């Protein structure tokens with residue numbers, strides 16, 4: 037399990053001194069957990085926010101730069117392919133239920149129906165399973181199965 041870091045440590049990694057700048061980064065898509073003095077970050081996510089990451093849908097082609105998570109509505113989306121962030125998908129399914137996930141003709145792509153999101157300008161409308169780790173795939177499958185049993 038990855039340890040969480042506090043505001044101060046996150047600001048040190050980002051090389052910023054003001055809490056307002058940190059809040060601006062959160063608006064841009066830096067994931068945080070909790071709020072105020074209780075706000076926490078995952079170190080790997082803070083580092084990925086600076087460096088960017090290789091979107092699995094780039095197929096290794098980073099000539100136009102790396103991807104980063106950007107906020108669309110309340111959710112993080114991949115700047116390259118528009119996929120909703122896997123952790124945000126899991127959170128949304130936990131709070132709204134698995135019926136928000138809709139199939140597509142592609143086995144690696146799913147649509148997601150979020151409240152208040154009518155098009156890509158409002159928020160994410162899809163996700164690609166290529167963005168998921170094995171643990172995240174297991175988690176989302178568990179959530180879907182749980183709902184079918186109940």
Ligand SMILES: [Zn+2]
Nearest residue numbers: 091114116117
């Ligand atoms: Zn992507």
